[in-house]
Amino acid sequence: MFEYESPRARFENEAMPHLKDLYRTAARVVGDSARAEDVLQETYLQAWKSFERFEPGTNCRAWLYKILFHCISHQRRKFLRFPLVNMSQETNQFVEASIPYQAPVPESLTDQEILAALDRIPADFRSVVLLTDVEEFAYKQVAEILAIPLGTVMSRLSRGRKLLRGHLANVAKEYGIHGRS
Amino acid sequence: MDDLELQHRLRGAVHGVPVPPGLQLKIGRRLRRPPAPWAQAVAAALVVAMAGAVAYQDGYLRLTPSSQASYIASLTHEVNVTMRGPLGDHVHCAVFREYPTQIPTLAQLAAGLGSFRKLVQAVDGRGPAGYQIVMAHECGFEGRAFTHIVFKSGARLLSLTITRQTTPAPAHIQEASVQEATAQRFQLAETSAGHYRICVISDLPEPENRATLIRMAPSIRNILNNT
Numbered sequence: 001m002f003e004y005e006s007p008r009a010r011f012e013n014e015a016m017p018h019l020k021d022l023y024r025t026a027a028r029v030v031g032d033s034a035r036a037e038d039v040l041q042e043t044y045l046q047a048w049k050s051f052e053r054f055e056p057g058t059n060c061r062a063w064l065y066k067i068l069f070h071c072i073s074h075q076r077r078k079f080l081r082f083p084l085v086n087m088s089q090e091t092n093q094f095v096e097a098s099i100p101y102q103a104p105v106p107e108s109l110t111d112q113e114i115l116a117a118l119d120r121i122p123a124d125f126r127s128v129v130l131l132t133d134v135e136e137f138a139y140k141q142v143a144e145i146l147a148i149p150l151g152t153v154m155s156r157l158s159r160g161r162k163l164l165r166g167h168l169a170n171v172a173k174e175y176g177i178h179g180r181s
Numbered sequence: 182m183d184d185l186e187l188q189h190r191l192r193g194a195v196h197g198v199p200v201p202p203g204l205q206l207k208i209g210r211r212l213r214r215p216p217a218p219w220a221q222a223v224a225a226a227l228v229v230a231m232a233g234a235v236a237y238q239d240g241y242l243r244l245t246p247s248s249q250a251s252y253i254a255s256l257t258h259e260v261n262v263t264m265r266g267p268l269g270d271h272v273h274c275a276v277f278r279e280y281p282t283q284i285p286t287l288a289q290l291a292a293g294l295g296s297f298r299k300l301v302q303a304v305d306g307r308g309p310a311g312y313q314i315v316m317a318h319e320c321g322f323e324g325r326a327f328t329h330i331v332f333k334s335g336a337r338l339l340s341l342t343i344t345r346q347t348t349p350a351p352a353h354i355q356e357a358s359v360q361e362a363t364a365q366r367f368q369l370a371e372t373s374a375g376h377y378r379i380c381v382i383s384d385l386p387e388p389e390n391r392a393t394l395i396r397m398a399p400s401i402r403n404i405l406n407n408t
Contacts, residue, residue: 011212012209016205016209019200019204019208020200023200023201024195024198024200027198028198037201040208044208044211044212045211045212106182107186109190111193111194111197112194114194115198118195130195133191133192134188134196136192161184161187165187168187
């Protein structure tokens with residue numbers, strides 16, 4: 001027998017399970033948990049308002065991420081004018097130039113150290129690394145979510161990964177961490 | 182640590198970040214919250230303002246003489262010169278007017294028409310279904326004198342105006358010729374009767390407005406010819 005499901009119930013069933021992943025991505029990109037909460041609330045409001053345009057059976061998670069990055073970009077430009085967590089461009093260029101392609105990264109690094117290194121890479125690169133390596137989206141989906149060309153996704157991912165390795169290697173060196181790399 | 186291991190560690194580190202307790206509840210509540218009262222008030226004000234603007238453009242809410250005059254001027258430019266007087270007179274005398282709750286008797290109405298008093302009796306019952314005469318008077322608009330009878334049905338109005346013309350139309354044209362025009366929501370139908378022009382103005386559809394004129398014209402011609 002056909003069971004009617006209200007739009008709100010359908011929205012909650014489809015969209016709410018992705019809330020934690022979205023929050024963690026938002027927190028890493030904007031660098032602040034309160035701002036991440038604000039962005040997430042806005043994302044869900046926007047998603048609910050445009051839910052009638054969402055095609056059932058398509059990728060709800062990718063759709064929500066697209067809205068999330070749109071909200072981050074919108075809030076950053078129009079309202080909050082908050083800077084995304086970044087090191088200076090010069091520092092990143094210096095790190096990028098000074099690291100070999102496969103900088104050795106010891107296994108004994110803690111999660112906090114890994115996150116700190118992630119936060120030090122430029123936001124544009126970080127977003128691509130998060131979507132590709134953490135959330136496991138395909139390159140094409142990342143391009144759609146961030147509204148950038150596929151080639152840009154690949155170059156940002158390559159440079160983002162390289163910078164991450166470089167920062168992790170530097171952290172390990174600073175704290176005298178050694179081990180199998 | 183190779184790339185795959187690094188990705189694995191990175192995924193674990195990001196997914197290990199705690200999510201604030203109650204976040205899902207907070208977002209759920211936000212989604213269920215009705216729009217802010219101020220937003221509803223702004224939306225309501227916008228609707229009222231837009232409705233007011235449309236009503237004003239349509240000639241309603243013209244409360245001052247100058248705004249009424251500007252509305253009549255904008256209307257009358259949409260019709261030819263001979264119809265401007267009747268249209269202006271209809272809007273000036275019939276539309277922008279408050280009617281008494283007690284409708285005058287036919288005798289009282291006829292008393293306002295002087296030598297054309299028989300017109301009231303002649304056109305009574307010849308208006309569209311449901312319309313009855315509520316006013317009959319002699320008036321002037323922009324220097325032209327009119328005999329003016331107003332029919333009303335609810336909020337809808339119909340005017341019959343009769344005015345002198347300088348050159349009488351030939352008899353064979355008088356009977357056949359009906360000129361029509363439309364100005365916004367108003368429909369006009371006009372014909373000649375010797376030295377007079379007879380015009381019906383209403384917000385009825387064009388055929389109904391014309392039919393009213395054709396229904397009234399013979400008895401009006403009869404009176405005009407014998408006056």
